[in-house]
Amino acid sequence: MRKYIEFARVQMQVHAAYSAWFWANTFSILLRMLVIYFFWKAVYSSRTEIEGLPFEGMITYIIIAMFLQMFVSGVGQELAHTIKDGNVAIELMRPYNLITRLVAMDLGDKVIHFVRGALPLSILAFIFMDITLPSTWQSGLLFLFSAFMGIWIGTFFDLLIAILAFWTINLWGLQVMKEAVISFFSGALVPLILFPEWFQTISLFLPFQAMVYVPVAIYTGILTGTEAWLALGSQIFWVVSLFVLLRILWSIAIKKVTIFGG
Amino acid sequence: MLSRYTKLYYLFCKQNLKVMLEYRMDFLLGVLSVMLQQFAGIFFVKIVFDHIHALNGWTFYEILFIYGIAATGRSIHHIFFDNLWTLGWQYIRPGKFDRLLIRPINPLFHFIADRLQQDGFGQLFIGIIVIGTAMPHLGISWGILEFFILVVMIIASGFIFVAINLFFATLSFWMVDSLPIVWTIFNLSDFARYPLTIYHKGIRHFLTWIVPYGFTAFYPAAYFIKGSGFERLALLTPVVAIFSCIIAYWFWNRGLKAFTSTGS
Numbered sequence: 208m209r210k211y212i213e214f215a216r217v218q219m220q221v222h223a224a225y226s227a228w229f230w231a232n233t234f235s236i237l238l239r240m241l242v243i244y245f246f247w248k249a250v251y252s253s254r255t256e257i258e259g260l261p262f263e264g265m266i267t268y269i270i271i272a273m274f275l276q277m278f279v280s281g282v283g284q285e286l287a288h289t290i291k292d293g294n295v296a297i298e299l300m301r302p303y304n305l306i307t308r309l310v311a312m313d314l315g316d317k318v319i320h321f322v323r324g325a326l327p328l329s330i331l332a333f334i335f336m337d338i339t340l341p342s343t344w345q346s347g348l349l350f351l352f353s354a355f356m357g358i359w360i361g362t363f364f365d366l367l368i369a370i371l372a373f374w375t376i377n378l379w380g381l382q383v384m385k386e387a388v389i390s391f392f393s394g395a396l397v398p399l400i401l402f403p404e405w406f407q408t409i410s411l412f413l414p415f416q417a418m419v420y421v422p423v424a425i426y427t428g429i430l431t432g433t434e435a436w437l438a439l440g441s442q443i444f445w446v447v448s449l450f451v452l453l454r455i456l457w458s459i460a461i462k463k464v465t466i467f468g469g
Numbered sequence: 470m471l472s473r474y475t476k477l478y479y480l481f482c483k484q485n486l487k488v489m490l491e492y493r494m495d496f497l498l499g500v501l502s503v504m505l506q507q508f509a510g511i512f513f514v515k516i517v518f519d520h521i522h523a524l525n526g527w528t529f530y531e532i533l534f535i536y537g538i539a540a541t542g543r544s545i546h547h548i549f550f551d552n553l554w555t556l557g558w559q560y561i562r563p564g565k566f567d568r569l570l571i572r573p574i575n576p577l578f579h580f581i582a583d584r585l586q587q588d589g590f591g592q593l594f595i596g597i598i599v600i601g602t603a604m605p606h607l608g609i610s611w612g613i614l615e616f617f618i619l620v621v622m623i624i625a626s627g628f629i630f631v632a633i634n635l636f637f638a639t640l641s642f643w644m645v646d647s648l649p650i651v652w653t654i655f656n657l658s659d660f661a662r663y664p665l666t667i668y669h670k671g672i673r674h675f676l677t678w679i680v681p682y683g684f685t686a687f688y689p690a691a692y693f694i695k696g697s698g699f700e701r702l703a704l705l706t707p708v709v710a711i712f713s714c715i716i717a718y719w720f721w722n723r724g725l726k727a728f729t730s731t732g733s
Contacts, residue, residue, distance in 0.1 A: 231649030235656045241672070242659050249525045249667035250517060257520045377495035380588060384502035387509045396513045401520060 214308050215315030222319045229323065236273075236328055243269050244336055258400050264427055267338045268398050272423045274325045275354055276395040279361025279418040282313040283369035284382065290372040299461065306366065306457060313362060342428050349435060353422035356442040361389075361418045363449035370453075373460045394420030398429060414445040477574065478582050485585035499588035503547075507540055507595040510662070527664045530606035531694050533599055538626060539662050539686035541596030545627025546634065547589030550581055553634045557646025566728070577721060607693055615693070622689035622703075625710035629685050630658070632713035635721060642724035654680060661686045677702075684709045 392415035692703030
Protein backbone atom coordinates (compact mmCIF):
# COMPACT_ATOMS: atom_id res chain seq x y z
CA MET A 208 0.00 0.00 0.00
CA ARG A 209 2.82 2.38 0.95
CA LYS A 210 4.41 2.20 -2.47
CA TYR A 211 1.13 3.13 -4.15
CA ILE A 212 0.69 6.13 -1.86
CA GLU A 213 4.19 7.14 -2.87
CA PHE A 214 3.20 6.96 -6.55
CA ALA A 215 0.23 9.20 -5.89
CA ARG A 216 2.46 11.70 -4.10
CA VAL A 217 5.06 11.78 -6.86
CA GLN A 218 2.33 12.33 -9.42
CA MET A 219 1.20 15.42 -7.52
CA GLN A 220 4.74 16.79 -7.63
CA VAL A 221 4.95 16.13 -11.35
CA HIS A 222 1.93 18.34 -11.79
CA ALA A 223 3.39 21.14 -9.81
CA ALA A 224 6.38 21.02 -12.17
CA TYR A 225 4.35 21.56 -15.34
CA SER A 226 2.88 24.94 -14.60
CA ALA A 227 2.35 25.81 -18.27
CA TRP A 228 -0.21 23.05 -18.61
CA PHE A 229 -1.84 24.09 -15.38
CA TRP A 230 -2.42 27.61 -16.64
CA ALA A 231 -3.49 26.36 -20.05
CA ASN A 232 -6.06 24.13 -18.40
CA THR A 233 -7.32 26.79 -16.06
CA PHE A 234 -7.68 29.28 -18.85
CA SER A 235 -9.44 26.77 -21.12
CA ILE A 236 -11.94 25.92 -18.40
CA LEU A 237 -12.64 29.60 -17.86
CA LEU A 238 -13.26 29.98 -21.58
CA ARG A 239 -15.64 27.06 -21.60
CA MET A 240 -17.50 28.48 -18.65
CA LEU A 241 -17.90 31.73 -20.57
CA VAL A 242 -19.22 29.95 -23.67
CA ILE A 243 -21.64 27.93 -21.55
CA TYR A 244 -22.85 31.01 -19.70
CA PHE A 245 -23.55 33.07 -22.80
CA PHE A 246 -25.04 30.16 -24.69
CA TRP A 247 -27.56 29.34 -21.97
CA LYS A 248 -28.26 33.01 -21.33
CA ALA A 249 -29.28 33.21 -24.99
CA VAL A 250 -31.35 30.02 -24.74
CA TYR A 251 -33.27 31.45 -21.78
CA SER A 252 -33.63 34.90 -23.32
CA SER A 253 -37.17 34.15 -24.44
CA ARG A 254 -38.37 31.79 -21.70
CA THR A 255 -38.16 31.23 -17.98
CA GLU A 256 -37.95 27.46 -17.75
CA ILE A 257 -37.17 24.32 -19.78
CA GLU A 258 -38.54 20.98 -18.55
CA GLY A 259 -39.12 22.60 -15.17
CA LEU A 260 -35.57 23.95 -14.90
CA PRO A 261 -35.12 27.71 -14.53
CA PHE A 262 -31.93 29.38 -15.74
CA GLU A 263 -30.19 29.06 -12.36
CA GLY A 264 -30.98 25.36 -12.18
CA MET A 265 -29.75 24.77 -15.70
CA ILE A 266 -26.51 26.69 -15.38
CA THR A 267 -25.84 24.99 -12.05
CA TYR A 268 -26.37 21.60 -13.66
CA ILE A 269 -24.19 22.35 -16.69
CA ILE A 270 -21.29 23.83 -14.75
CA ILE A 271 -21.23 21.13 -12.04
CA ALA A 272 -21.50 18.49 -14.77
CA MET A 273 -18.59 20.08 -16.62
CA PHE A 274 -16.41 19.93 -13.53
CA LEU A 275 -17.44 16.37 -12.77
CA GLN A 276 -16.76 15.24 -16.32
CA MET A 277 -13.12 16.24 -15.90
CA PHE A 278 -12.82 13.66 -13.17
CA VAL A 279 -14.59 10.74 -14.82
CA SER A 280 -11.72 9.94 -17.13
CA GLY A 281 -8.64 8.33 -15.77
CA VAL A 282 -5.25 6.96 -16.62
CA GLY A 283 -6.41 5.16 -19.73
CA GLN A 284 -4.05 7.24 -21.85
CA GLU A 285 -1.04 6.20 -19.77
CA LEU A 286 -1.98 2.57 -19.91
CA ALA A 287 -2.64 2.71 -23.65
CA HIS A 288 0.76 4.30 -24.30
CA THR A 289 2.50 1.75 -22.13
CA ILE A 290 0.86 -0.95 -24.18
CA LYS A 291 1.58 0.70 -27.50
CA ASP A 292 5.28 1.26 -27.01
CA GLY A 293 5.75 -2.20 -25.55
CA ASN A 294 6.83 -1.03 -22.12
CA VAL A 295 3.96 -3.00 -20.70
CA ALA A 296 6.16 -6.09 -20.82
CA ILE A 297 8.73 -4.47 -18.53
CA GLU A 298 6.05 -2.96 -16.32
CA LEU A 299 4.56 -6.37 -15.73
CA MET A 300 7.86 -7.64 -14.34
CA ARG A 301 8.09 -4.89 -11.76
CA PRO A 302 7.12 -5.54 -8.15
CA TYR A 303 3.73 -3.87 -8.25
CA ASN A 304 0.39 -4.30 -9.91
CA LEU A 305 0.42 -2.08 -12.98
CA ILE A 306 -3.28 -1.23 -12.85
CA THR A 307 -3.17 -0.42 -9.13
CA ARG A 308 -0.12 1.74 -9.67
CA LEU A 309 -1.85 3.63 -12.45
CA VAL A 310 -4.99 4.10 -10.38
CA ALA A 311 -2.86 5.40 -7.50
CA MET A 312 -1.19 7.90 -9.82
CA ASP A 313 -4.59 8.86 -11.13
CA LEU A 314 -5.81 9.53 -7.60
CA GLY A 315 -2.85 11.81 -7.05
CA ASP A 316 -3.73 13.56 -10.28
CA LYS A 317 -7.33 14.01 -9.32
CA VAL A 318 -6.60 15.32 -5.85
CA ILE A 319 -4.25 17.94 -7.23
CA HIS A 320 -6.68 18.84 -10.01
CA PHE A 321 -9.41 19.26 -7.48
CA VAL A 322 -7.40 21.44 -5.14
CA ARG A 323 -5.69 23.61 -7.74
CA GLY A 324 -8.29 23.59 -10.51
CA ALA A 325 -11.85 22.59 -9.83
CA LEU A 326 -12.14 24.05 -6.35
CA PRO A 327 -10.99 27.63 -7.03
CA LEU A 328 -12.75 27.69 -10.38
CA SER A 329 -16.03 26.48 -8.96
CA ILE A 330 -15.82 29.09 -6.21
CA LEU A 331 -15.37 31.64 -8.98
CA ALA A 332 -18.40 30.20 -10.74
CA PHE A 333 -20.45 30.45 -7.54
CA ILE A 334 -19.59 34.09 -7.17
CA PHE A 335 -20.13 35.22 -10.75
CA MET A 336 -22.54 32.84 -12.43
CA ASP A 337 -25.82 32.46 -10.51
CA ILE A 338 -24.90 28.96 -9.40
CA THR A 339 -26.89 27.63 -6.46
CA LEU A 340 -26.09 25.26 -3.62
CA PRO A 341 -28.00 21.98 -3.21
CA SER A 342 -31.48 22.63 -1.81
CA THR A 343 -30.97 20.42 1.25
CA TRP A 344 -27.88 19.24 3.08
CA GLN A 345 -29.02 15.63 2.54
CA SER A 346 -28.92 16.02 -1.21
CA GLY A 347 -25.53 17.67 -0.86
CA LEU A 348 -24.22 14.68 1.05
CA LEU A 349 -25.83 12.26 -1.38
CA PHE A 350 -24.24 14.18 -4.24
CA LEU A 351 -20.75 13.77 -2.75
CA PHE A 352 -21.25 10.03 -2.39
CA SER A 353 -22.77 9.70 -5.84
CA ALA A 354 -20.04 11.80 -7.46
CA PHE A 355 -17.45 9.59 -5.79
CA MET A 356 -19.13 6.55 -7.33
CA GLY A 357 -19.38 8.22 -10.71
CA ILE A 358 -15.66 8.98 -10.68
CA TRP A 359 -14.83 5.34 -10.03
CA ILE A 360 -17.14 4.20 -12.81
CA GLY A 361 -15.39 6.61 -15.15
CA THR A 362 -11.94 5.50 -14.03
CA PHE A 363 -12.70 1.82 -14.58
CA PHE A 364 -14.34 2.48 -17.92
CA ASP A 365 -11.34 4.49 -19.05
CA LEU A 366 -8.98 1.63 -18.22
CA LEU A 367 -11.26 -0.83 -19.99
CA ILE A 368 -11.07 1.21 -23.17
CA ALA A 369 -7.32 1.62 -22.81
CA ILE A 370 -6.83 -2.13 -22.82
CA LEU A 371 -8.14 -2.06 -26.38
CA ALA A 372 -4.73 -0.59 -27.24
CA PHE A 373 -3.60 -4.19 -27.43
CA TRP A 374 -5.62 -4.38 -30.62
CA THR A 375 -5.34 -0.92 -32.22
CA ILE A 376 -2.62 1.72 -32.52
CA ASN A 377 -4.88 4.71 -33.08
CA LEU A 378 -4.96 5.81 -29.46
CA TRP A 379 -6.04 9.31 -30.33
CA GLY A 380 -9.11 7.95 -32.15
CA LEU A 381 -9.92 5.68 -29.25
CA GLN A 382 -9.74 8.59 -26.84
CA VAL A 383 -11.85 10.92 -28.97
CA MET A 384 -14.46 8.24 -29.47
CA LYS A 385 -14.64 7.51 -25.76
CA GLU A 386 -15.06 11.17 -24.94
CA ALA A 387 -17.74 11.62 -27.58
CA VAL A 388 -19.74 8.66 -26.27
CA ILE A 389 -19.39 9.86 -22.69
CA SER A 390 -20.44 13.41 -23.41
CA PHE A 391 -23.37 11.95 -25.36
CA PHE A 392 -24.78 9.54 -22.86
CA SER A 393 -23.48 10.76 -19.52
CA GLY A 394 -25.54 13.92 -19.47
CA ALA A 395 -22.41 16.04 -19.32
CA LEU A 396 -23.71 18.46 -21.95
CA VAL A 397 -27.37 18.76 -20.98
CA PRO A 398 -29.54 17.08 -18.33
CA LEU A 399 -30.86 13.81 -19.71
CA ILE A 400 -34.45 14.93 -19.01
CA LEU A 401 -34.13 17.19 -22.05
CA PHE A 402 -33.47 14.21 -24.30
CA PRO A 403 -36.22 12.37 -26.20
CA GLU A 404 -37.92 9.49 -24.32
CA TRP A 405 -36.27 6.71 -26.32
CA PHE A 406 -32.83 8.15 -25.68
CA GLN A 407 -33.45 8.34 -21.95
CA THR A 408 -34.57 4.71 -21.96
CA ILE A 409 -31.40 3.59 -23.73
CA SER A 410 -29.13 5.50 -21.42
CA LEU A 411 -30.84 3.93 -18.40
CA PHE A 412 -29.15 0.68 -19.36
CA LEU A 413 -25.71 2.15 -19.97
CA PRO A 414 -23.06 2.99 -17.39
CA PHE A 415 -22.53 6.53 -18.68
CA GLN A 416 -25.41 8.29 -16.96
CA ALA A 417 -24.06 6.94 -13.68
CA MET A 418 -20.86 8.94 -14.27
CA VAL A 419 -22.24 12.47 -14.48
CA TYR A 420 -26.00 12.68 -14.75
CA VAL A 421 -26.93 10.85 -11.53
CA PRO A 422 -24.73 12.86 -9.16
CA VAL A 423 -25.50 16.23 -10.74
CA ALA A 424 -29.22 15.45 -10.97
CA ILE A 425 -29.16 14.69 -7.24
CA TYR A 426 -27.34 17.96 -6.62
CA THR A 427 -29.83 20.04 -8.57
CA GLY A 428 -32.88 18.22 -7.22
CA ILE A 429 -33.91 16.60 -10.53
CA LEU A 430 -33.61 13.23 -8.80
CA THR A 431 -35.04 13.06 -5.27
CA GLY A 432 -36.34 10.50 -2.78
CA THR A 433 -36.75 6.94 -4.00
CA GLU A 434 -35.55 7.85 -7.49
CA ALA A 435 -32.27 9.11 -6.09
CA TRP A 436 -31.72 5.98 -4.01
CA LEU A 437 -32.50 3.75 -7.00
CA ALA A 438 -29.99 5.69 -9.08
CA LEU A 439 -27.38 5.25 -6.36
CA GLY A 440 -28.08 1.52 -6.41
CA SER A 441 -27.44 1.40 -10.14
CA GLN A 442 -24.16 3.24 -9.59
CA ILE A 443 -23.01 0.62 -7.11
CA PHE A 444 -24.00 -2.05 -9.59
CA TRP A 445 -21.87 -0.41 -12.30
CA VAL A 446 -18.85 0.08 -10.07
CA VAL A 447 -18.83 -3.59 -9.20
CA SER A 448 -19.50 -4.92 -12.69
CA LEU A 449 -16.98 -2.67 -14.41
CA PHE A 450 -14.37 -3.64 -11.85
CA VAL A 451 -14.97 -7.34 -12.48
CA LEU A 452 -14.98 -6.80 -16.24
CA LEU A 453 -11.71 -4.90 -15.99
CA ARG A 454 -10.08 -7.76 -14.09
CA ILE A 455 -11.25 -10.30 -16.67
CA LEU A 456 -10.27 -8.29 -19.72
CA TRP A 457 -6.89 -7.43 -18.22
CA SER A 458 -6.04 -11.05 -17.55
CA ILE A 459 -7.02 -11.95 -21.12
CA ALA A 460 -4.94 -9.07 -22.49
CA ILE A 461 -1.87 -9.96 -20.43
CA LYS A 462 -1.87 -13.42 -21.97
CA LYS A 463 -1.61 -11.72 -25.34
CA VAL A 464 1.59 -10.01 -24.20
CA THR A 465 3.13 -13.33 -23.35
CA ILE A 466 2.21 -14.65 -26.76
CA PHE A 467 3.86 -11.72 -28.52
CA GLY A 468 6.98 -12.14 -26.42
CA GLY A 469 7.34 -15.71 -27.63
CA MET B 470 9.63 25.60 -58.29
CA LEU B 471 5.93 25.21 -57.80
CA SER B 472 5.76 22.01 -59.84
CA ARG B 473 8.65 20.58 -57.85
CA TYR B 474 6.81 21.20 -54.61
CA THR B 475 3.59 19.79 -56.02
CA LYS B 476 5.42 16.65 -57.03
CA LEU B 477 7.11 16.43 -53.65
CA TYR B 478 3.83 16.86 -51.85
CA TYR B 479 2.32 14.12 -53.97
CA LEU B 480 5.19 11.80 -53.02
CA PHE B 481 4.79 12.64 -49.33
CA CYS B 482 1.05 11.97 -49.61
CA LYS B 483 1.68 8.64 -51.27
CA GLN B 484 3.83 7.56 -48.37
CA ASN B 485 1.23 8.70 -45.89
CA LEU B 486 -1.50 6.86 -47.78
CA LYS B 487 0.52 3.67 -47.68
CA VAL B 488 0.71 3.93 -43.91
CA MET B 489 -3.02 4.57 -43.78
CA LEU B 490 -3.84 1.51 -45.83
CA GLU B 491 -1.51 -0.58 -43.73
CA TYR B 492 -3.58 0.12 -40.65
CA ARG B 493 -7.08 0.00 -42.04
CA MET B 494 -8.80 -0.64 -38.73
CA ASP B 495 -7.13 2.40 -37.24
CA PHE B 496 -8.12 4.52 -40.19
CA LEU B 497 -11.76 3.54 -39.73
CA LEU B 498 -11.55 4.07 -36.00
CA GLY B 499 -10.11 7.55 -36.47
CA VAL B 500 -12.71 8.64 -39.01
CA LEU B 501 -15.54 7.18 -36.98
CA SER B 502 -14.34 8.79 -33.77
CA VAL B 503 -14.22 12.27 -35.26
CA MET B 504 -17.64 11.76 -36.82
CA LEU B 505 -19.05 10.75 -33.46
CA GLN B 506 -17.44 13.77 -31.82
CA GLN B 507 -18.99 16.13 -34.35
CA PHE B 508 -22.28 14.31 -34.11
CA ALA B 509 -22.32 14.79 -30.34
CA GLY B 510 -22.04 18.53 -30.85
CA ILE B 511 -24.83 18.61 -33.41
CA PHE B 512 -27.03 16.40 -31.29
CA PHE B 513 -26.56 18.84 -28.43
CA VAL B 514 -27.82 21.72 -30.58
CA LYS B 515 -30.74 19.57 -31.74
CA ILE B 516 -31.74 18.73 -28.18
CA VAL B 517 -31.66 22.36 -27.17
CA PHE B 518 -33.73 23.36 -30.18
CA ASP B 519 -36.32 20.72 -29.31
CA HIS B 520 -37.17 23.06 -26.46
CA ILE B 521 -36.70 26.49 -28.01
CA HIS B 522 -37.54 27.94 -31.42
CA ALA B 523 -34.74 30.38 -31.83
CA LEU B 524 -31.50 31.29 -30.14
CA ASN B 525 -31.38 35.08 -29.97
CA GLY B 526 -33.21 35.14 -33.28
CA TRP B 527 -31.11 32.46 -34.94
CA THR B 528 -32.95 29.39 -36.19
CA PHE B 529 -31.87 25.78 -35.87
CA TYR B 530 -30.73 25.53 -39.48
CA GLU B 531 -28.74 28.73 -39.25
CA ILE B 532 -26.89 27.41 -36.23
CA LEU B 533 -26.38 24.13 -38.07
CA PHE B 534 -24.95 26.02 -41.04
CA ILE B 535 -22.46 27.86 -38.83
CA TYR B 536 -21.54 24.56 -37.26
CA GLY B 537 -21.06 22.92 -40.64
CA ILE B 538 -18.75 25.63 -41.91
CA ALA B 539 -16.69 25.43 -38.72
CA ALA B 540 -16.39 21.65 -39.04
CA THR B 541 -15.48 21.70 -42.74
CA GLY B 542 -12.98 24.51 -42.34
CA ARG B 543 -11.38 22.77 -39.41
CA SER B 544 -11.16 19.53 -41.36
CA ILE B 545 -8.85 21.21 -43.90
CA HIS B 546 -6.60 22.10 -41.02
CA HIS B 547 -7.00 18.67 -39.47
CA ILE B 548 -6.23 16.65 -42.61
CA PHE B 549 -3.36 18.63 -44.11
CA PHE B 550 -1.83 20.69 -41.33
CA ASP B 551 -2.20 18.48 -38.31
CA ASN B 552 1.55 18.26 -37.82
CA LEU B 553 1.50 21.82 -36.45
CA TRP B 554 0.40 20.32 -33.15
CA THR B 555 3.59 18.30 -32.87
CA LEU B 556 6.29 20.91 -33.54
CA GLY B 557 7.45 21.13 -29.93
CA TRP B 558 7.24 17.63 -28.56
CA GLN B 559 7.95 15.59 -31.67
CA TYR B 560 10.42 17.78 -33.54
CA ILE B 561 12.17 20.36 -31.41
CA ARG B 562 12.47 18.57 -28.09
CA PRO B 563 13.92 15.32 -29.49
CA GLY B 564 16.17 17.37 -31.80
CA LYS B 565 14.45 16.11 -34.94
CA PHE B 566 13.79 19.53 -36.32
CA ASP B 567 17.41 19.91 -37.37
CA ARG B 568 16.78 17.14 -39.86
CA LEU B 569 14.36 19.39 -41.73
CA LEU B 570 16.77 22.30 -41.76
CA ILE B 571 19.48 20.52 -43.70
CA ARG B 572 17.18 19.47 -46.52
CA PRO B 573 17.05 21.52 -49.74
CA ILE B 574 13.36 22.40 -49.36
CA ASN B 575 11.39 24.89 -47.34
CA PRO B 576 11.38 23.55 -43.77
CA LEU B 577 7.77 24.61 -43.20
CA PHE B 578 6.69 22.72 -46.29
CA HIS B 579 8.60 19.65 -45.21
CA PHE B 580 7.21 19.86 -41.70
CA ILE B 581 3.60 20.16 -42.92
CA ALA B 582 3.95 17.47 -45.57
CA ASP B 583 5.38 15.04 -43.05
CA ARG B 584 1.91 14.03 -42.04
CA LEU B 585 -1.50 13.58 -43.57
CA GLN B 586 -4.02 13.10 -40.82
CA GLN B 587 -6.65 10.67 -42.00
CA ASP B 588 -8.88 11.19 -38.96
CA GLY B 589 -9.88 14.58 -40.35
CA PHE B 590 -11.84 12.97 -43.16
CA GLY B 591 -14.59 12.12 -40.71
CA GLN B 592 -14.91 15.79 -39.88
CA LEU B 593 -14.95 16.77 -43.54
CA PHE B 594 -17.66 14.24 -44.22
CA ILE B 595 -19.88 15.37 -41.34
CA GLY B 596 -19.25 19.02 -42.14
CA ILE B 597 -20.40 18.62 -45.73
CA ILE B 598 -23.51 16.70 -44.66
CA VAL B 599 -24.39 19.35 -42.10
CA ILE B 600 -23.92 22.19 -44.60
CA GLY B 601 -25.98 20.26 -47.14
CA THR B 602 -28.77 19.74 -44.62
CA ALA B 603 -28.88 23.37 -43.60
CA MET B 604 -28.52 24.95 -47.05
CA PRO B 605 -32.11 24.56 -48.35
CA HIS B 606 -33.49 26.12 -45.17
CA LEU B 607 -31.64 29.42 -45.33
CA GLY B 608 -34.09 31.10 -47.63
CA ILE B 609 -31.65 31.98 -50.40
CA SER B 610 -31.38 30.46 -53.86
CA TRP B 611 -28.17 28.59 -54.46
CA GLY B 612 -26.61 29.41 -57.81
CA ILE B 613 -23.10 28.78 -59.08
CA LEU B 614 -21.89 32.06 -57.66
CA GLU B 615 -23.17 31.21 -54.17
CA PHE B 616 -21.51 27.81 -54.30
CA PHE B 617 -18.28 29.38 -55.40
CA ILE B 618 -18.37 31.88 -52.56
CA LEU B 619 -19.20 29.12 -50.09
CA VAL B 620 -16.17 27.09 -51.18
CA VAL B 621 -13.91 30.15 -50.98
CA MET B 622 -15.26 30.91 -47.50
CA ILE B 623 -14.63 27.35 -46.29
CA ILE B 624 -11.09 27.30 -47.63
CA ALA B 625 -10.47 30.69 -46.02
CA SER B 626 -11.87 29.36 -42.76
CA GLY B 627 -9.50 26.40 -42.93
CA PHE B 628 -6.52 28.68 -43.50
CA ILE B 629 -7.44 30.90 -40.58
CA PHE B 630 -7.32 27.82 -38.36
CA VAL B 631 -3.94 26.98 -39.88
CA ALA B 632 -2.54 30.49 -39.48
CA ILE B 633 -3.55 30.74 -35.83
CA ASN B 634 -2.06 27.36 -35.00
CA LEU B 635 1.10 28.11 -36.95
CA PHE B 636 1.55 31.42 -35.18
CA PHE B 637 1.34 29.94 -31.71
CA ALA B 638 3.20 26.74 -32.58
CA THR B 639 6.08 28.96 -33.70
CA LEU B 640 6.56 30.03 -30.09
CA SER B 641 8.11 26.58 -29.65
CA PHE B 642 11.29 27.90 -31.26
CA TRP B 643 11.85 29.98 -28.16
CA MET B 644 10.24 27.85 -25.47
CA VAL B 645 10.79 24.32 -26.85
CA ASP B 646 7.15 23.30 -26.57
CA SER B 647 4.28 25.76 -26.84
CA LEU B 648 1.57 23.12 -27.00
CA PRO B 649 -0.25 24.35 -23.88
CA ILE B 650 -0.59 27.77 -25.50
CA VAL B 651 -1.59 26.39 -28.90
CA TRP B 652 -4.19 24.23 -27.24
CA THR B 653 -5.62 27.03 -25.13
CA ILE B 654 -5.92 29.35 -28.11
CA PHE B 655 -7.48 26.58 -30.16
CA ASN B 656 -10.14 26.18 -27.49
CA LEU B 657 -11.20 29.72 -28.28
CA SER B 658 -12.64 28.35 -31.51
CA ASP B 659 -15.43 26.84 -29.39
CA PHE B 660 -16.89 30.33 -29.25
CA ALA B 661 -17.09 30.38 -33.03
CA ARG B 662 -19.56 27.52 -33.23
CA TYR B 663 -22.41 29.77 -32.13
CA PRO B 664 -23.53 33.16 -33.40
CA LEU B 665 -21.11 35.72 -32.02
CA THR B 666 -24.05 37.98 -31.23
CA ILE B 667 -24.87 35.94 -28.13
CA TYR B 668 -21.59 36.97 -26.50
CA HIS B 669 -20.46 40.07 -24.71
CA LYS B 670 -19.16 42.79 -27.03
CA GLY B 671 -15.60 42.42 -25.77
CA ILE B 672 -15.51 38.75 -26.66
CA ARG B 673 -16.96 39.47 -30.07
CA HIS B 674 -14.32 42.08 -30.90
CA PHE B 675 -11.58 39.84 -29.60
CA LEU B 676 -12.69 36.99 -31.86
CA THR B 677 -13.01 39.31 -34.82
CA TRP B 678 -9.90 41.43 -34.73
CA ILE B 679 -7.37 39.80 -32.38
CA VAL B 680 -7.73 36.04 -32.75
CA PRO B 681 -10.03 35.92 -35.79
CA TYR B 682 -11.88 32.68 -35.09
CA GLY B 683 -15.09 34.57 -35.82
CA PHE B 684 -14.13 34.38 -39.49
CA THR B 685 -13.86 30.59 -39.37
CA ALA B 686 -17.58 30.04 -39.07
CA PHE B 687 -19.92 32.76 -37.94
CA TYR B 688 -19.10 35.55 -40.41
CA PRO B 689 -18.82 33.30 -43.47
CA ALA B 690 -22.13 31.69 -42.53
CA ALA B 691 -23.73 35.06 -41.87
CA TYR B 692 -23.03 36.03 -45.47
CA PHE B 693 -25.67 33.52 -46.55
CA ILE B 694 -28.19 34.41 -43.87
CA LYS B 695 -30.47 37.22 -44.98
CA GLY B 696 -30.80 40.04 -42.54
CA SER B 697 -27.98 38.86 -40.33
CA GLY B 698 -26.42 42.28 -40.60
CA PHE B 699 -22.95 40.88 -41.18
CA GLU B 700 -23.02 40.35 -44.96
CA ARG B 701 -20.44 43.06 -45.63
CA LEU B 702 -18.07 42.04 -42.86
CA ALA B 703 -18.35 38.46 -44.08
CA LEU B 704 -16.76 39.41 -47.38
CA LEU B 705 -13.58 40.19 -45.47
CA THR B 706 -13.14 36.49 -44.67
CA PRO B 707 -10.67 35.66 -47.48
CA VAL B 708 -8.76 38.87 -46.77
CA VAL B 709 -8.49 37.98 -43.09
CA ALA B 710 -7.31 34.49 -44.07
CA ILE B 711 -4.56 35.78 -46.35
CA PHE B 712 -3.51 38.43 -43.86
CA SER B 713 -3.36 35.90 -41.00
CA CYS B 714 -1.29 33.50 -43.06
CA ILE B 715 1.18 36.24 -43.97
CA ILE B 716 1.60 37.27 -40.33
CA ALA B 717 1.95 33.67 -39.19
CA TYR B 718 4.51 32.88 -41.89
CA TRP B 719 6.49 36.00 -41.09
CA PHE B 720 6.50 34.99 -37.45
CA TRP B 721 7.58 31.47 -38.35
CA ASN B 722 10.54 32.82 -40.28
CA ARG B 723 11.55 34.94 -37.31
CA GLY B 724 11.31 31.84 -35.16
CA LEU B 725 13.52 29.90 -37.54
CA LYS B 726 16.17 32.61 -37.33
CA ALA B 727 16.09 32.56 -33.54
CA PHE B 728 16.11 28.78 -33.34
CA THR B 729 19.25 27.31 -31.85
CA SER B 730 18.09 23.72 -31.43
CA THR B 731 18.06 21.79 -28.20
CA GLY B 732 21.02 20.29 -26.45
CA SER B 733 23.52 22.84 -27.66
